[in-house]
Amino acid sequence: MQKIFKQLKSKKTFKSLKSGIRPVKVELNNGNSLPEIHFSDGSISPGSCIHCIKPKCIEYSESELQLDLIKDFPMDRNNHVCPTNAIQWPIDSACPIINNDYCISCGICVSRCPVYALTITDRGVIINDSPNDNFILQDELLDEANFNRLLKIFSKIQTNGCYFTETDKRISTLYKRINSLIPHLGSQFPNHLSRNLLISIGIKTAMRRRGDTYIRMDLIAELNEMIGTGEVEFSNQVLDAPRNILDDVAILIARYEINKNSVIPIIVCLSLPNQRSEYWQIIQDIFNVLKIKINSVTLGVLIVLVWSKYYAGFTTNDILYIEPSKYSIKEKVESLLGRKLNISEGYPGFIESLK
Amino acid sequence: MIRFPNPGSDINSFIRIYKEIFISLNNKDKFSLDDFSSILIEKNLATSCGYMGQEALSRSTREDRTRDPLYNQSKMYSELFKSLGWIHPTEEKKLDLKLTYFGAHLVAAEQDPSAIFKQSVLGMAYPNPIINVKSSNKIRPFAAILKTMYSLDGLITRDEMIVGPLSLKDDRDDIEFNQMINMLKAMRGDFKKLQKEMNKVSRNLSISMNTMCNYTRFPIGVLKWTNWASDVSNKSIYKKSIPFLELTSIGNNVVKEIINSIDIRNHDLEKVDSDSKRLIVLLSFFQILNKSGFDVLETLNEYQKDIKILNKVIRGKNNILFSPFQELDLKYLNTIFPDISGKHISDENKREIIDSNNKEHILTHYVQANNTSTVVTDGSTIDIIKQIQDYFKQYQNIDNVIDKVCNNYIYSNKDTFYPLISDIFNYLGFNCELSRPGVNYQRWDAIIIDDEQSIPIEIKSPGEEEYLSLKSVRQALENKIVLLSRKSYPTLPETSSLVVGYKFPNERAEVNRLLLDIHKSYGFIIGIIDFYSLLFLTCKKLILKKSINRSDLFKLHGFINAKDI
Numbered sequence: 001m002q003k004i005f006k007q008l009k010s011k012k013t014f015k016s017l018k019s020g021i022r023p024v025k026v027e028l029n030n031g032n033s034l035p036e037i038h039f040s041d042g043s044i045s046p047g048s049c050i051h052c053i054k055p056k057c058i059e060y061s062e063s064e065l066q067l068d069l070i071k072d073f074p075m076d077r078n079n080h081v082c083p084t085n086a087i088q089w090p091i092d093s094a095c096p097i098i099n100n101d102y103c104i105s106c107g108i109c110v111s112r113c114p115v116y117a118l119t120i121t122d123r124g125v126i127i128n129d130s131p132n133d134n135f136i137l138q139d140e141l142l143d144e145a146n147f148n149r150l151l152k153i154f155s156k157i158q159t160n161g162c163y164f165t166e167t168d169k170r171i172s173t174l175y176k177r178i179n180s181l182i183p184h185l186g187s188q189f190p191n192h193l194s195r196n197l198l199i200s201i202g203i204k205t206a207m208r209r210r211g212d213t214y215i216r217m218d219l220i221a222e223l224n225e226m227i228g229t230g231e232v233e234f235s236n237q238v239l240d241a242p243r244n245i246l247d248d249v250a251i252l253i254a255r256y257e258i259n260k261n262s263v264i265p266i267i268v269c270l271s272l273p274n275q276r277s278e279y280w281q282i283i284q285d286i287f288n289v290l291k292i293k294i295n296s297v298t299l300g301v302l303i304v305l306v307w308s309k310y311y312a313g314f315t316t317n318d319i320l321y322i323e324p325s326k327y328s329i330k331e332k333v334e335s336l337l338g339r340k341l342n343i344s345e346g347y348p349g350f351i352e353s354l355k
Numbered sequence: 356m357i358r359f360p361n362p363g364s365d366i367n368s369f370i371r372i373y374k375e376i377f378i379s380l381n382n383k384d385k386f387s388l389d390d391f392s393s394i395l396i397e398k399n400l401a402t403s404c405g406y407m408g409q410e411a412l413s414r415s416t417r418e419d420r421t422r423d424p425l426y427n428q429s430k431m432y433s434e435l436f437k438s439l440g441w442i443h444p445t446e447e448k449k450l451d452l453k454l455t456y457f458g459a460h461l462v463a464a465e466q467d468p469s470a471i472f473k474q475s476v477l478g479m480a481y482p483n484p485i486i487n488v489k490s491s492n493k494i495r496p497f498a499a500i501l502k503t504m505y506s507l508d509g510l511i512t513r514d515e516m517i518v519g520p521l522s523l524k525d526d527r528d529d530i531e532f533n534q535m536i537n538m539l540k541a542m543r544g545d546f547k548k549l550q551k552e553m554n555k556v557s558r559n560l561s562i563s564m565n566t567m568c569n570y571t572r573f574p575i576g577v578l579k580w581t582n583w584a585s586d587v588s589n590k591s592i593y594k595k596s597i598p599f600l601e602l603t604s605i606g607n608n609v610v611k612e613i614i615n616s617i618d619i620r621n622h623d624l625e626k627v628d629s630d631s632k633r634l635i636v637l638l639s640f641f642q643i644l645n646k647s648g649f650d651v652l653e654t655l656n657e658y659q660k661d662i663k664i665l666n667k668v669i670r671g672k673n674n675i676l677f678s679p680f681q682e683l684d685l686k687y688l689n690t691i692f693p694d695i696s697g698k699h700i701s702d703e704n705k706r707e708i709i710d711s712n713n714k715e716h717i718l719t720h721y722v723q724a725n726n727t728s729t730v731v732t733d734g735s736t737i738d739i740i741k742q743i744q745d746y747f748k749q750y751q752n753i754d755n756v757i758d759k760v761c762n763n764y765i766y767s768n769k770d771t772f773y774p775l776i777s778d779i780f781n782y783l784g785f786n787c788e789l790s791r792p793g794v795n796y797q798r799w800d801a802i803i804i805d806d807e808q809s810i811p812i813e814i815k816s817p818g819e820e821e822y823l824s825l826k827s828v829r830q831a832l833e834n835k836i837v838l839l840s841r842k843s844y845p846t847l848p849e850t851s852s853l854v855v856g857y858k859f860p861n862e863r864a865e866v867n868r869l870l871l872d873i874h875k876s877y878g879f880i881i882g883i884i885d886f887y888s889l890l891f892l893t894c895k896k897l898i899l900k901k902s903i904n905r906s907d908l909f910k911l912h913g914f915i916n917a918k919d920i
Contacts, residue, residue: 285840
C-alpha cells in the first residue's frame with residue numbers, strides 16, 4: 001500500500017531584530033507611507049516581514065475561531081483571514097504576496113501583522129519585505145519559542161495613528177471594488193468578510209455553515225456576557241433582514257435561554273436602506289412591540305473601524321442602533337472612534353441613509 | 356415627453372380617492388391641497404413615513420412644502436384629477452381647486468365607474484389650460500399609445516412608449532406619427548438602438564432614466580386595469596426576454612373607435628364660431644356620458660340633430676374625441692354646465708347628487724364591481740363555489756371535490772390566488788380585505804378585519820412556492836408586529852397571525868420548531884393553513900351547512916386541522 005505523501009514545505013528564512021534594541025512605538029502613518037517603528041536606540045525603520053512560522057495575516061488559529069458560550073453553533077471553520085483569498089504565500093516565495101486584483105483594502109490582514117510590515121495604500125495592500133538596519137535577514141529558521149518572544153515584544157508597543165484614513169474618495173473606491181468583486185466570489189463571501197471584520201474589531205465571531213437550516217443566523221458573536229446575532233445582507237433583500245433577525249433572536253431566547261436584553265442583534269448591509277425604505281419603519285415597529293433594538297451597520301463602517309485600529313468591540317446592545325428619525329450612523333461611529341470622521345458623505349448610504 | 360405623476364398605480368384606489376374627496380368636499384366652494392390631504396388621512400387612504408391616520412399627517416408635515424410627502428402625494432393626485440377633468444383650478448389661484456360637473460358623474464357612476472374612467476383617460480390631451488404641462492408635446496397620450504401598439508402588431512415595451520408615442524411633438528401629424536412608427540420598427544431586433552434612443556431622450560430632457568420610467572407607471576397601470584393591454588414576455592423581437600404590453604381584443608376595438616372618431620383639441624375650437632363651439636362641447640360631453648352608460652340618449656339626440664352644421668370641423672365623422680372638462684377652462688364651461696361646487700349648487704341639487712350617491716352605497720357597489728379586496732363575494736368566489744357544487748354533483752365526495760379544485764389552481768400566481776383566498780375567507784364569514792399592490796405600509800397580503808381581533812394573512816401562491824416555507828412564517832411574525840405597532844386595525848397580542856399557502860411545508864419539524872421559538876420568545880401565535888384545508892372548510896359550509904368556529908381561527912397556533920374546526 002502506498003503511503004500518503006505530504007507536500008514539501010518551503011525553506012523559509014526569517015528576520016530578527018538587530019541585537020540590543022527593542023521597539024518602543026510605531027507611527028502607523030495613516031496609509032500615507034510605510035509604518036515607522038521607533039526603537040530603543042533612537043533609530044527608526046519601517047516594519048519588515050519577518051516570515052512568521054504561523055502567518056497571522058493569512059490564517060486564524062483554531063482558538064481564535066472557537067466560541068466559548070455557544071459551543072454547538074454549526075460554524076463554518078474557514079480560517080482564511082482574507083475573504084477574497086487575495087493574500088497567499090506561494091511555496092516559491094520568501095514572504096506572502098498580495099494579488100491586488102482581488103484585494104479590497106479591507107485592512108484585516110494589515111491589522112493582524114505583528115511587526116507592521118503591511119500597509120494599506122490607494123493602490124491596495126503592500127507587504128514590505130526589504131531588510132533594513134533593524135530587521136536583519138537570517139539564514140535559518142527561528143525556533144518557535146524565540147519567535148513567540150519576538151512577537152510578544154511587538155505586542156506591547158505603543159501605536160499612533162491609524163492604518164488608513166477614510167476619505168470620500170477612498171470609501172468610494174472601496175465600494176466600487178467590493179461591488180465589482182461580489183459577483184465573482186461565493187455566496188459565503190458576505191458572511192466571511194463580515195465575520196473577519198468583526199473579529200478584527202475585537203468581537204469573537206463565528207459564521208454559520210451553509211446548508212444548515214436548523215440554526216439560520218448568518219453570524220453569532222460573543223461579547224463578554226452578551227451574545228450577538230448577525231444577519232448579513234449585501235443584496236437588495238435588506239428588507240428581509242429584520243424579520244430574519246427576529247428568527248435568530250427567538251432561537252437564542254428559546255433554545256439557549258439567553259435573556260432578551262443580553263442579545264445584540266446586528267444587521268450588516270452594504271449600504272443603509274434609503275429613508276423611504278420600510279426598513280426603518282419595521283426597525284421602529286420591532287422596538288415598539290418587542291423592545292428589541294436592532295443594530296444596523298454597513299460594511300464600509302466596519303472597514304473604517306478596522307482601518308482606524310478600533311479594537312474595543314461592542315459594549316452595549318444598542319451600540320449601533322439607529323433611531324429611525326436619524327437615518328445616520330455617523331455620530332455613533334464617531335463616538336466609538338473618539339474622533340470626527342474625515343468624510344463629507346462618502347459612498348451613498350455608507351454612513352447616512354439616502355433620502 | 357408626456358410625464359404622468361405617479362401617486363400610485365392602483366386604479367381602484369385612485370377612483371376611490373376621488374369619490375371620497377368629492378363626498379367630503381362638495382359642500383365647499385373651493386378647497387386646497389391641505390384639505391385634500393386631510394381627507395386622505397381621515398379616510399385612511401394615504402400613509403406617510405409608514406403611518407396611517409393623524410400620525411401620518413404629523414410625521415409628514417414639513418415647513419418646506421416641497422418636501423412634505425403627503426402634500427406631494429395630494430399634489431400628484433390633483434394633477435391627474437385635473438388632467439381627467441374631475442377637478443379644476445379656480446380662476447384666481449391655481450392651487451385652489453373646485454370639483455367639476457364631469458367629476459360628479461364619476462361619483463354618480465354606481466353601476467360601472469370604469470366606463471367613465473376609460474372615457475376620461477381617452478379624453479386626456481396636452482397642452483391644455485387646466486394644467487401646467489412642462490412639455491410642448493401636442494398629444495392625446497392614450498390614443499397615441501394605443502394607435503402605436505396597433506401599428507406595431509399590438510406590442511409595445513415601456514421604453515418604446517417613452518421614445519415613441521409619448522415623445523411625439525404632434526400626434527395628429529401623420530408624417531411624424533409614421534416616422535415614429537418606422538423608427539420603432541427599425542429599432543426592433545437591436546436592443547442597443549432602443550437603449551441609445553432612451554439615453555438620447557433622457558439627455559435631452561435632463562431626466563434620469565429611472566425617473567423617465569416612473570412617469571410611465573400611470574399609463575401602464577391604466578392600460579392593464581382597463582384590459583386594453585396585458586403583460587406578455589417576448590424573446591424574439593429584441594433577441595432577449597423583454598416584458599411587452601399586448602393589445603387585447605378590447606384594446607383593439609378601442610383603437611378602431613379612436614380611428615373612426617374626429618380628434619378635436621382645444622386650440623381647434625379657437626377657429627370656430629361660438630355656436631359651433633358650444634355644440635361641439637355639448638355633443639362631445641354627452642357622447643362621453645352615453646359611452647359611459649349614462650341615460651343621456653334623448654339629450655344627445657337633440658344635439659345630434661344639428662350635427663350637420665359642424666361638417667367643416669368633424670368632416671363627416673359622428674364620433675367626437677374631445678372631452679370639454681379636460682381641455683377647456685371652468686369659466687367657459689360654467690356658461691354651459693352647472694357649477695356643482697359649494698355655494699354655486701343649490702341645496703336641493705346638491706342633495707340630489709349626494710342622495711343618489713349615498714356614500715356607503717356607492718362604495719359598496721363600487722368595491723363589489725371593481726376591487727379585488729372586496730368584502731363581498733365577487734366573480735372568483737362565485738366561480739369556486741360553482742366549481743365545488745359542480746364537482747360535488749359529479750363525485751358526491753368532498754375529498755374528490757377538493758382534489759379536483761386544488762388541481763385547478765396548481766399553477767396559479769398571486770394575481771389569481773390572493774383574491775381567491777380573500778374571497779374564501781369572506782365566504783366563510785370573515786371580513787377579509789386584500790392589501791393594495793404597492794402599498795408598503797400594509798405588509799400583509801390580506802387581513803381579516805375584526806372589531807377586536809384583526810388577523811394579518813401572509814399568502815403564498817403555488818406559483819411562488821408550492822410548499823410553504825420558513826420565510827412565510829417569518830413574514831407572518833413581522834405582519835403581527837407591524838399591526839400591533841401601527842395599529843392600522845384593532846387586534847390583540849394573543850390573536851393569531853396567519854400563513855396561507857398551497858401546501859403545508861415539506862419540513863414540518865423545522866417550521867414547528869420556529870413556531871415554538873416565536874411563541875416562547877415573543878408570545879405570538881402563528882397559524883398555518885393550506886389550500887386543501889381552506890377548501891375543506893368551504894365545503895363544510897357549502898355542502899354540510901356547518902359554519903366554522905371563528906374563535907378557532909383567532910387562536911390558531913401551528914398547522915390547521917380543518918376537521919376539528
